[in-house]
Amino acid sequence: MRAMRACAERACAGAAASNVAASSTATIARTMGIATRIPTGRRTPMTDHRHPRALLVEDDAVSAAFLEAALARVPLDVDVARDCARARDLAASSTYALWVFDANLPDGRGDALLTELRARGTRTPAIAHTAAREAEEHERLLTAGFLEVLVKPLSTSETVAAARMALGLDVSLQAPVAPLRDLPFWDDTSALAALLGDxxxxxxxxxxxxxxxxxxxxxxxxxxxxxxxxxxxxxxxxxxxxxxxxxxxxxxxxxxxxxxxxxxxxxxxxxxxxxxxxxxxxxx
Incomplete structure (x- = not known):
């Protein structure tokens, strides 16, 4: 009985020491501005603040950066694939709320990629973007199953509106900017209008x-x-x-x-x- 009491006393002392050490470590970390995670033996409740995810398939770096920032305003977390091969891998390993595909990619076409992914039984809503203005191209993309075809150059507001529409969310689309008659080499006004002034x-x-x-x-x-x-x-x-x-x-x-x-x-x-x-x- 005496041995059991001694063992319990040692365990309590050890736990107290651990708590003091953890408290001291946390205090030092707060003083230094360092975030710490001290294991306590209890599962801490976690709140998931992540947004729905979108898969953006775009090989041009400038276009990808613009679209990623625009989709973040939906709001969406965005994974970017530069080609069809990478898009297939991401679509197979992750669940997405929205697909945003370029019509023309280095290793294939966006409509063919969509058809292939649809054959797997995935019904993720999808929108396409292209620089082509021909009606035949737009009809081809819509026939493949894209909900909307966005024509480059895009604005942030129309990209956000199209994404929110595809997701079944409220859509608030700003009035389009009137086209310019003169064409300077560089124009901040039109670029900033497309980027919502950013x-x-x-x-x-x-x-x-x-x-x-x-x-x-x-x-x-x-x-x-x-x-x-x-x-x-x-x-x-x-x-x-x-x-x-x-x-x-x-x-x-x-x-x-x-x-x-x-x-x-x-x-x-x-x-x-x-x-x-x-x-x-x-x-x-």
């Missing part, structure tokens, strides 16, 4: 866009030289979307015009506009 976001997107200009110029020059029309269409498609997000109005218009012309005929004018756009790049 200048920090605009600066970040332009930081991604600047190195893209050199890469696009070199890639397009090579594609024009080899008459690789599929590559030319792909590069111009992505560039038009990026231009809208960062306010590069004249370059976006030049890309749209070149896409309707014979490559060798449209290249000199387009190249001149691209060089001027790069030379007049806004200061940070």
């Amino acid at each position: 200048r920090g976001h605009l600066t970040a997107l332009r930081g991604l866009f600047r190195p893209e200009l050199d890469a696009v110029q070199a890639s397009l020059a090579k594609a024009v030289d080899t008459d690789d029309r599929a590559e030319i269409r792909s590069l111009l498609h992505r560039l038009r979307a990026s231009c809208g997000f960062v306010g590069a109005l004249q370059l976006g218009d030049a890309a749209a015009r070149m896409s309707t012309m014979e490559p060798r005929e449209g290249w000199p004018t387009f190249d001149a506009v691209l060089r001027a756009t790069r030379d007049q790049f806004p200061a940070d």
Whole structure:
């Protein structure tokens, strides 16, 4: 009996020492501004403050950054896939409230990806985005099962409205900004309107866009030289979307015009506009 009492006394002393140590550690951590997790032997109730998740499939870095920030306003937590292969992996391993797919991806098409995922029995609502304005392209995407087709360049407000509609939430869409008659090389007003006035976001997107200009110029020059029309269409498609997000109005218009012309005929004018756009790049 005496041995049992001694054992119990040692256990109580050990527990008290542990509590003192934990209390002291927590006090020191608070003093230093450090967050700590001290195991207490009890399961602490947890409140899940996470938002529903969206899968965004977009290969262009500028477009992906814009769309990720826009979807966060829905609000949604966003996973980004750069191609169909990665999208398949994410869709198989995670549950999403919304899919947002680019129509044209490096390893396939958004409508084909949607059809493939639907065949697995997943009914996640989906919206598409594309720089193409042809009615046939939009009809093809809608027929595949997308609830809505958004046309780049997009605004934050219309992206949020489309996502909320797909999720069955209340939709509040701001009035569209009137198109500009003049096309300067750079226009902060239109870019900020698309980003709901967030200048920090605009600066970040332009930081991604600047190195893209050199890469696009070199890639397009090579594609024009080899008459690789599929590559030319792909590069111009992505560039038009990026231009809208960062306010590069004249370059976006030049890309749209070149896409309707014979490559060798449209290249000199387009190249001149691209060089001027790069030379007049806004200061940070």
